[in-house]
Amino acid sequence: MNETAAIETVAGATGVAPWFWPGMLLLALVAGYSVYRMAAVNGSRWVGMATAALFGVWVVVFWEILVRALDVPRVLLPAPSLVIGSLFDHAPKLWGDFVQTVLKAVLIGWALGCGLGFAVAVAIDRMPFLQRGLLPVASLTSAIPLVGVAPIAVMWFGFEWPSKAAVVVLMTFFPMLVSTLAGLQAAGKLERELMYSYAASYPRTLLALRLPAALPFIFGALKVNATLALIGAIVAEFFGSPTSGLGFRISTEAARMNMPLVWGAIVVAAVTGSVAYALLVALERRAAFWHPSVREG
Amino acid sequence: MNTASENPVSVAASDVAAVEVRNASVMYQTADTPVHALSNVDLHIGEGEFVSLIGPSGCGKTTLLRVIADLEHISAGEVLVNGVSPHDARMARAYGYVFQAPALFPWRNVLANVTLPLQIQGKGRADAKRIAMAHLEQVGLKGFEGKYPWQLSGGMQQRVSIARALSFEPKILMMDEPFGALDEITRDRLNEQLQQLWQRERRTVVFVTHSIAEAVYLSTKIVVMSPRPGRIVKVIDSTLPDERHLGLRDTPEFVALAHEVREALADGHH
Amino acid sequence: MATTRTLWQRAVHDWLPVVVVLMAVVIAWYVAAWALNAPGAIERVLDEEAGYTQRELFDATMSMERPLMPAPHQVALDFYESLTEWPVDSPRNLIYHVIVTGQSTLLGFVLGTALGLLLSVLIVHSRTLDKALLPWIVASQTVPVLAIAPIVLVVLGSLGFSGTAPKAFIAMYLCFFPVTVAMVQGLRSPQKIETEMMHTYAASRWQSLWLLRLPAALPFLFPALRVGVAAGLVGAMVAELPTGAQAGLGARLLTGSYYGQTTQIWSALVMSALLGLALTGIVAGVERLVLRSRGAK
Numbered sequence: 134m135n136e137t138a139a140i141e142t143v144a145g146a147t148g149v150a151p152w153f154w155p156g157m158l159l160l161a162l163v164a165g166y167s168v169y170r171m172a173a174v175n176g177s178r179w180v181g182m183a184t185a186a187l188f189g190v191w192v193v194v195f196w197e198i199l200v201r202a203l204d205v206p207r208v209l210l211p212a213p214s215l216v217i218g219s220l221f222d223h224a225p226k227l228w229g230d231f232v233q234t235v236l237k238a239v240l241i242g243w244a245l246g247c248g249l250g251f252a253v254a255v256a257i258d259r260m261p262f263l264q265r266g267l268l269p270v271a272s273l274t275s276a277i278p279l280v281g282v283a284p285i286a287v288m289w290f291g292f293e294w295p296s297k298a299a300v301v302v303l304m305t306f307f308p309m310l311v312s313t314l315a316g317l318q319a320a321g322k323l324e325r326e327l328m329y330s331y332a333a334s335y336p337r338t339l340l341a342l343r344l345p346a347a348l349p350f351i352f353g354a355l356k357v358n359a360t361l362a363l364i365g366a367i368v369a370e371f372f373g374s375p376t377s378g379l380g381f382r383i384s385t386e387a388a389r390m391n392m393p394l395v396w397g398a399i400v401v402a403a404v405t406g407s408v409a410y411a412l413l414v415a416l417e418r419r420a421a422f423w424h425p426s427v428r429e430g
Numbered sequence: 431m432n433t434a435s436e437n438p439v440s441v442a443a444s445d446v447a448a449v450e451v452r453n454a455s456v457m458y459q460t461a462d463t464p465v466h467a468l469s470n471v472d473l474h475i476g477e478g479e480f481v482s483l484i485g486p487s488g489c490g491k492t493t494l495l496r497v498i499a500d501l502e503h504i505s506a507g508e509v510l511v512n513g514v515s516p517h518d519a520r521m522a523r524a525y526g527y528v529f530q531a532p533a534l535f536p537w538r539n540v541l542a543n544v545t546l547p548l549q550i551q552g553k554g555r556a557d558a559k560r561i562a563m564a565h566l567e568q569v570g571l572k573g574f575e576g577k578y579p580w581q582l583s584g585g586m587q588q589r590v591s592i593a594r595a596l597s598f599e600p601k602i603l604m605m606d607e608p609f610g611a612l613d614e615i616t617r618d619r620l621n622e623q624l625q626q627l628w629q630r631e632r633r634t635v636v637f638v639t640h641s642i643a644e645a646v647y648l649s650t651k652i653v654v655m656s657p658r659p660g661r662i663v664k665v666i667d668s669t670l671p672d673e674r675h676l677g678l679r680d681t682p683e684f685v686a687l688a689h690e691v692r693e694a695l696a697d698g699h700h
Numbered sequence: 701m702a703t704t705r706t707l708w709q710r711a712v713h714d715w716l717p718v719v720v721v722l723m724a725v726v727i728a729w730y731v732a733a734w735a736l737n738a739p740g741a742i743e744r745v746l747d748e749e750a751g752y753t754q755r756e757l758f759d760a761t762m763s764m765e766r767p768l769m770p771a772p773h774q775v776a777l778d779f780y781e782s783l784t785e786w787p788v789d790s791p792r793n794l795i796y797h798v799i800v801t802g803q804s805t806l807l808g809f810v811l812g813t814a815l816g817l818l819l820s821v822l823i824v825h826s827r828t829l830d831k832a833l834l835p836w837i838v839a840s841q842t843v844p845v846l847a848i849a850p851i852v853l854v855v856l857g858s859l860g861f862s863g864t865a866p867k868a869f870i871a872m873y874l875c876f877f878p879v880t881v882a883m884v885q886g887l888r889s890p891q892k893i894e895t896e897m898m899h900t901y902a903a904s905r906w907q908s909l910w911l912l913r914l915p916a917a918l919p920f921l922f923p924a925l926r927v928g929v930a931a932g933l934v935g936a937m938v939a940e941l942p943t944g945a946q947a948g949l950g951a952r953l954l955t956g957s958y959y960g961q962t963t964q965i966w967s968a969l970v971m972s973a974l975l976g977l978a979l980t981g982i983v984a985g986v987e988r989l990v991l992r993s994r995g996a997k
Contacts, residue, residue, distance in 0.1 A: 168828055168832050169828045171831075171832075172827050172828040172830070172831040172832060173827065181831055182835065184828075184831035184832045185831060185832055185833075185834075185835035185836060187832070188832035188833065188836070189836065208854070208855075208858055209855050209858065209859075210855070262717050262720075263717065263721070264717075265713070265714065265717035265718070266717030266718050266719075266720055266721035267717075267721055269718050270718060270721055270722070273977060275926075275927075275930060276926070276930050276976040276977050276979070276980035276981075277930075277972070277973040277976045277977065278930070278933055278934045278937055278972050278973070278976055280934060280937075280938070281937065281949075281950075281953055281968070281969045281972050281973075282969065283953075284953055284954070284956065284957030284965050285962075285965060285966070285969070287957065288768065288957070288962065289736075289768070289769075359842070360841065360842055360843075360844065363844045364844040364846050364847075367844055367846070367847050368846055368847075368934070368938055371850075371938060371941050371942075372941070372953070372954065372957065373957065379847070380847070383847055383850050383851075384850050384941075384942060387850035387851055387853075387854050387942065388850075388854075388942065390854065392851070392854075395850065395851055396851070398847075399847050399848060399851070402843070402844050402847050403843040403844070403847075406842045406843040406844055407839060407842050407843060409842070410842035
């Protein structure tokens with residue numbers, strides 16, 4: 134694809150019928166008005182989401198029309214139909230990427246990182262000295278671009294998914310540690326004195342009171358970590374991945390200007406992120422049903 | 431693990447000391463001066479008595495209650511609960527505590543909240559359920575076992591809290607201004623229910639309150655305290671009959687008793 | 701029953717655990733370096749037949765040319781040399797890379813924050829935007845937006861943009877999302893009685909915004925700014941990868957991994973951590989100033 138040709142095509146917007154732009158303007162007015170009317174409708178949560186859905190549909194429609202009519206080169210922006218098409222065409226490849234990145238690196242790294250963060254937090258629950266030492270350090274790591282350890286992980290664990298999982302473990306460990314520690318302090322003073330008055334042992338108090346009270350915090354971290362894990366694995370693959378993986382697919386196909394496939398991989402990643410988050414929210418609704426934030430949400 | 435040997439004395443009348451406080455003091459070190467939350471307090475509470483601790487803020491009534499309940503430690507003096515130290519009494523699960531707020535666990539329904547102490551003490555599930563249901567019925571909450579705390583009103587939550595405190599049949603019931611957060615109408619009703627409960631079971635109750643009417647209505651003995659330093663000003667034995675109903679509050683005896691309490695409170699202020 | 705402490709006691713109480721934890725990290729680092737480098741040292745440096753003492757082995761692992769894990773002093777030395785032995789505009793000097801990456805990050809951060817502020821005000825005042833657009837912005841937080849970076853770079857590159865601009869663009873949209881979501885939450889945070897009070901003053905929407913909503917939104921804004929600047933830094937570093945890795949901390953990480961220069965990788969990582977801490981520190985400092993001038997606790 135010639136670079137200058139691409140620029141010219143976008144700049145020129147030549148080759149459309151005279152009624153095109155007035156027609157687009159009309160369509161834009163219709164779209165805007167329909168969204169405006171939809172937003173004015175009061176209803177249940179599902180009705181509310183319809184406005185956003187309608188908006189999304191209009192965006193896709195305009196995207197498709199404009200890209201086709203203006204003959205925007207695929208290099209810049211492929212039409213949605215092309216993206217969907219490439220999803221089906223390259224399904225096996227994308228499935229392999231999904232398995233490599235999500236099912237292996239992300240899932241295992243996330244589970245391990247969250248598990249370790251939780252375990253360490255419980256372990257140092259009765260060691261205020263270590264808490265005072267680890268908490269500031271752990272909070273600070275959120276300012277550090279931890280994905281940068283990807284090259285080092287590759288050196289130690291090889292090119293395959295374990296090195297990406299290692300990066301994910303590092304990224305998810307600290308938020309989980311901080312949140313669990315905060316959650317363990319969440320049980321109220323009266324409730325703790327109640328357990329004390331029952332002469333309940335430390336493990337019993339932990340299981341019956343402090344861990345349930347910590348659940349909202351733990352779920353908060355699990356949700357945040359899901360996104361971090363996905364980003365971490367994909368970006369870690371930007372630093373080097375042999376033959377498959379969503380990050381690998383995105384970076385190499387982008388270099389080859391194979392945009393529909395890149396967008397296809399991005400769609401897979403986006404859907405994965407949303408579905409994972411939705412699953413965790415559903416889980417939270419079952420486990421922390423009693424918390425005001427979940428009851429109102 | 432309730433060991434009967436924890437309470438060596440026989441079940442006699444109110445001479446048996448459920449709680450014995452001798453020359454107890456509680457002192458905190460603050461930045462400028464030491465605070466005497468309690469200063470040389472002597473108190474004898476017999477078994478089956480309903481004792482109210484009343485006084486203005488800072489008089490040490492809550493501190494005294496918490497010392498007896500082993501939630502705080504004395505700096506000097508001696509406290510005996512059922513003849514042993516508060517710590518040993520707590521280990522023997524000798525008392526139930528009702529806080530100012532219900533302190534129910536929101537992830538447990540009403541039944542699960544009431545069975546909590548039974549669970550901790552190792553009771554079997556079927557037994558615990560049976561006992562809990564009986565106590566819920568006693569506080570008038572039969573049919574609410576499946577509800578969650580946030581689905582109940584403040585008064586109902588506090589009743590659950592009381593049922594929970596009684597579920598393991600403690601020797602002593604400690605209550606720290608349990609009805610303070612409720613409106614007056616609910617408060618009256620709960621006072622009546624508590625009174626009837628005590629009528630039936632004659633458990634020893636130590637009750638902290640701000641309200642003179644509440645103290646006079648509920649107690650067999652009223653302990654008036656005053657602040658700076660926290661101490662007992664007067665111990666008033668109630669002349670009211672054991673069986674009480676809310677209408678009692680308008681009788682001359684009640685008013686006289688309330689007057690006596692009020693005077694003692696005013697005295698303590700100097 | 702609180703005891704008061706002198707300033708010195710409080711400092712020790714708060715900082716001693718952190719110091720201890722950090723020292724433990726350094727010690728663990730040395731142990732790990734010794735353990736990980738040992739096989740390589742035995743193979744490449746020491747003379748197997750002549751035999752070697754444990755001390756010689758230790759010394760060898762601490763001073764390898766291409767260690768599997770550089771020792772702390774090796775990293776520190778490389779770091780120091782990079783800063784002092786080369787002029788600031790040389791690619792051998794880490795400061796050069798800091799400037800490159802930091803530039804893009806800050807530019808993107810400022811633009812993203814401005815855009816986020818503007819959009820959040822619009823969303824709060826327009827029901828249509830609120831129901832149509834906000835759900836998408838919130839949902840995008842569960843999606844790995846960083847995965848779009850290669851596409852953005854390719855598209856902008858073919859349109860003629862290179863250097864700081866595309867990197868700043870990526871940093872911008874990474875900052876934009878958290879800022880928008882947090883500001884919307886913050887602008888809506890005043891309680892009903894406060895907004896009704898403004899209503900009784902016949903305050904215009906603009907006055908209500910300036911006098912009530914914006915100040916109320918500040919406590920929500922700053923945590924999001926901290927998240928945004930950290931995300932922007934990661935974005936800027938990731939953006940440096942596909943373009944042949946010329947300049948910037950991300951590029952330095954990549955070249956280090958290509959040429960097996962492990963110490964270079966570690967130095968770049970330490971520098972990017974310092975940059976991240978500095979950027980979030982500046983935001984936290986601004987936060988403290990602003991909140992103090994409002995008389996906050």
